[in-house]
Amino acid sequence: MSSSVEAITVLSSDGDEFKITVSAAKLSKPLNWMLEDVCFSDDCDEVPTIEVNSKTLVKVIEYCEKHAPRANSGASDSDAEELKKWDIEFMKMDVKDILFHILMAANYLHMEGLYDLACQTAADLMKGMTVSQIRKIFHIKNDFSSEEQEQLRRQHPGCSFD
Amino acid sequence: MEQTVMENEVSYLPPGIIRNILLRLSVKSLIRFQRVCKDWKNLFKTPSFIADHLHRSTQKSPLLVVDSIICRSNPWRLCLLNREMQALEFQNTHITNSFTSSRVYSSYGLLCVELIGRYQHSFWLWNPCIRKLIQVPKPLDRGKYSVGFGFSPIVNDYKIVQLCMSDDLVDQVEVYALREGLWRAVELRDLEGVSVSGRSAVTCNGAIFWFGLKEGEEEEDCELVIVSFDIAMEVFTLIPFPNIPLTLESCFDRLTMYQNKLAMLAPTVVGNPESYLIDLWVLEESTDPSKERWSWTKLYTSRPNPYRFSISPIVWRNEIVCSLNSSKPENHEAKVVFCNITTDEFKVFTIPKCGNSSQMFDYVESLVLLDRIEV
Numbered sequence: 001m002s003s004s005v006e007a008i009t010v011l012s013s014d015g016d017e018f019k020i021t022v023s024a025a026k027l028s029k030p031l032n033w034m035l036e037d038v039c040f041s042d043d044c045d046e047v048p049t050i051e052v053n054s055k056t057l058v059k060v061i062e063y064c065e066k067h068a069p070r071a072n073s074g075a076s077d078s079d080a081e082e083l084k085k086w087d088i089e090f091m092k093m094d095v096k097d098i099l100f101h102i103l104m105a106a107n108y109l110h111m112e113g114l115y116d117l118a119c120q121t122a123a124d125l126m127k128g129m130t131v132s133q134i135r136k137i138f139h140i141k142n143d144f145s146s147e148e149q150e151q152l153r154r155q156h157p158g159c160s161f162d
Numbered sequence: 163m164e165q166t167v168m169e170n171e172v173s174y175l176p177p178g179i180i181r182n183i184l185l186r187l188s189v190k191s192l193i194r195f196q197r198v199c200k201d202w203k204n205l206f207k208t209p210s211f212i213a214d215h216l217h218r219s220t221q222k223s224p225l226l227v228v229d230s231i232i233c234r235s236n237p238w239r240l241c242l243l244n245r246e247m248q249a250l251e252f253q254n255t256h257i258t259n260s261f262t263s264s265r266v267y268s269s270y271g272l273l274c275v276e277l278i279g280r281y282q283h284s285f286w287l288w289n290p291c292i293r294k295l296i297q298v299p300k301p302l303d304r305g306k307y308s309v310g311f312g313f314s315p316i317v318n319d320y321k322i323v324q325l326c327m328s329d330d331l332v333d334q335v336e337v338y339a340l341r342e343g344l345w346r347a348v349e350l351r352d353l354e355g356v357s358v359s360g361r362s363a364v365t366c367n368g369a370i371f372w373f374g375l376k377e378g379e380e381e382e383d384c385e386l387v388i389v390s391f392d393i394a395m396e397v398f399t400l401i402p403f404p405n406i407p408l409t410l411e412s413c414f415d416r417l418t419m420y421q422n423k424l425a426m427l428a429p430t431v432v433g434n435p436e437s438y439l440i441d442l443w444v445l446e447e448s449t450d451p452s453k454e455r456w457s458w459t460k461l462y463t464s465r466p467n468p469y470r471f472s473i474s475p476i477v478w479r480n481e482i483v484c485s486l487n488s489s490k491p492e493n494h495e496a497k498v499v500f501c502n503i504t505t506d507e508f509k510v511f512t513i514p515k516c517g518n519s520s521q522m523f524d525y526v527e528s529l530v531l532l533d534r535i536e537v
Binding site for chain 1: 179180195292
């Protein structure tokens, strides 16, 4: 790859084109490998596809661009503090709808920071949910008999279940 | 923007990702979510899930037990502080055995409760956040004894150690390992001719430590030592006492843990009017054969302050913590001083307190024993 390249173009699984700066792409191992690959040389017009849908990819790229300067140069405590606040705001956006997609994308793209953040956000959201809400968002079927449920209720009387 | 587009799109998360999310939930939430499905209920009981969850909690959410009320007629209670200094309480379990006093030992998400009766004593393993209590088989009852309790990551097990003494010297040691579920005798070796103080056991980094007194040739030349017990290997080692001016009386209950190492808190009196300094000494073990194996390093000295640090001070996170007054049972609060090792700042907090124990210790919520059947 020539060092003059500052941004690369990738395709989402929906076929949309996205630009991502080289420094931001370095946050992901698979993207980094792609960078080292020949397909980014100037005379190649093949655009690599990332198996992440457009809506999710927008968010992932937004995260990468924000975190890239810090990841590449290290940052002061005040920057870290600022970034933490940014992360909280970032995760506040329509998370219920695309959080799971972000989780899968972060996992697939080996992005440890985003994966941790998304797991923690999911866990924080779950805290406030009832058992039936949990079943719904994870698409889980209740496979306990009513006797078994009653028994669980008896074992942990302190916990209100629903 | 409308977000209904995704409504019909089923997003099944792979089990690995779900596990990673669940590991971040509190014990309370996990207990509640056992009811989601059988897979989850079984997952929470697997030793690897319990261990990974505990490891994460130890890093993220250490708690401080400021009071424990173990009594016969009411449910046992623990009063705690979290890292945001909010008060929490666990209340459950209640047994009808007769006892006159109790002592609580804490290690890696599990508590060992020693109930002391007039003629005998008993041990119980208690996980208050999942409300599980297990009685340990009857230990030796031989009058004077010292106890230690701890977890070793090497053998991945909890053990209770009981040092029995006759004529003030340890003459019999037995160990209870949670996995084996029985008491076993352990050889004394270096512990011959040593007496151990019963009130000071501290557990860190896979070892239990007590204050000890090693008998010399003459009756007067006794030497202060630290007795350490390797929980995995079940071997005792005598460690030299730090070269600091401490009398035996003032050093009881001053052992603690700092950054996973054995530490000692030594207060000194300075100035007029009287004020106090508190020193933090840490035990380092060297693997370099040209050096002494054990050395004590003074890591911190506080600025002069009006607090005596006389009631069992401990280190919790990066603060030296000490109760300021032994509260009376009718007094529902107690004052606790926190001395921050990083910023050298002192803060006094008033905390709710209902018992009269002056014992403070660190604790972490865990799922340990969830896989056990209650006896």
